[in-house]
Amino acid sequence: MHKVYDVIICGAGPAGSIAATGLRLKGLSVLLLDEKEFPRDKVCGDQITPLGIDLLKEFGMVDNGLLKYTQKIDKMLIQGPDKAVARLQFDLKENQSEIYIIPRRALDHHLVRGAENLGTERFTGHLFEICTHTDGISVKCRTGGVVHQFQGKVLIGADGSSSTVSRLAGLHPVKRRGIAIRAYLHGIHLQADRLEGYFDRKWLPGYAWLFPTSQNSANIGLGMNVDHFKKTKPNLKDLLSVFVDQPYIKSRLSEDFSIENIGTWPLNIGPPKWNQLYKDRLILIGDAASLINPFTGGGIETGIISGLLAAEVIAEHLADDDFSKKIMKTYAKRLKKKLNLEQTLFLIATKIVGASPWIVEFLIKLVEISDLPFIFMKYMYKGNRVKRVDRTK
Ligand SMILES: Cc1cc2nc3c(=O)[nH]c(=O)nc-3n(C[C@H](O)[C@H](O)[C@H](O)COP(=O)(O)OP(=O)(O)OC[C@H]3O[C@@H](n4cnc5c(N)ncnc54)[C@H](O)[C@@H]3O)c2cc1C
Incomplete structure (x- = not known):
């Protein structure tokens, strides 16, 4: 008789590892699958927003092991098409995090180890088949020509922008790329x-x-x-x-x-088709759920948020073993409430900025004479963080 995990997660990027961490802290058994051995690289800008850092801190994930790979940022230079330049200085209050640059090879390995230290089981293999039953969900993975099968109550698809899980489940969350x-x-x-x-x-x-x-x-x-x-x-x-x-x-x-x-x-790119993030016994998170910020291209923060919300909803329904589509929808509803307005506004901002080089140049010049762009920057970095222009350099 095979072991039945409470949750199987396909994909050990930030979204999958944080979901595993959240689930383990609530006492659920978790299998975290990835086709790659870690440490591995992931093509990314490596920028983690202050909110992303705050969430990692909350889970005890920011320690010296991670900080040694971290470049802390509190300034920004933006140059326009006709060479207008804005220099911004973040004015951090006590306990506010900077932006961190952490190469994904180091960040993702650190987060996987964090999940493992809490008792997450790991398996290296390429998931290629899923099968939903009345009492659970099974997946098949291939490693070096050998097929392995695993059973769980729920499957989380955290397998990134070319998600196999969403394709096999017939879900189509992506509106734009x-x-x-x-x-x-x-x-x-x-x-x-x-x-x-x-x-x-x-x-x-x-x-x-x-x-x-x-x-x-x-x-x-x-x-x-x-x-x-x-x-x-x-x-x-x-x-x-x-x-x-x-x-x-x-x-x-x-x-x-x-x-x-x-x-x-x-x-x-977000916002996604919110009704395409779930099925019976299945949830998509992170890039698999199309949650990348349309303006910044950042998806680590939303990957973490979606992973934690998925863990929350699954843990709430473990006792009654109800992981029907109706219940899984709760996850999409909570996520939409958290992200939809923000992602829609960023999408509009992207369209405005992309409309003409002249608009970008104008907005960058505006930084010199007005506080208006800061309202946007504060919104982008979730809080009272960008305080003034550094006009000294
Ligand atoms: C060039 C570029 C720059 C970016 N810059 C930033 C940035 O600076 N800041 C930021 O926040 N975001 C950035 N992003 C977005 C960010 O990289 C993603 O949003 C983030 O990686 C999403 O994390 P994830 O855990 O959802 O997926 P991923 O990190 O992609 O992890 C998915 C995992 O699933 C595994 N997997 C895939 N298929 C299978 C399968 N069938 N079986 C088993 N395992 C599988 C993969 O091996 C991988 O480890 C950038 C993206 C790009 C392309």
């Missing part, structure tokens, strides 16, 4: 506590970033929505080289600079 390229740049002079964002005509309506990972290295990349990508068909690798070749980057490179780990990845 983005695409982005990322690399690590070594050998650059930078301010290690400052994010840099560039809205250049060469890639608008997308944006390019330079996020410090140390005193002389950075996560760099650029992204855009898929509609624009399909229309203009740019070669993203060439576009990344164009970015590095701009005087504002090139002039800061050391002679022996290198660009490594180039990767391209799709982004499932």
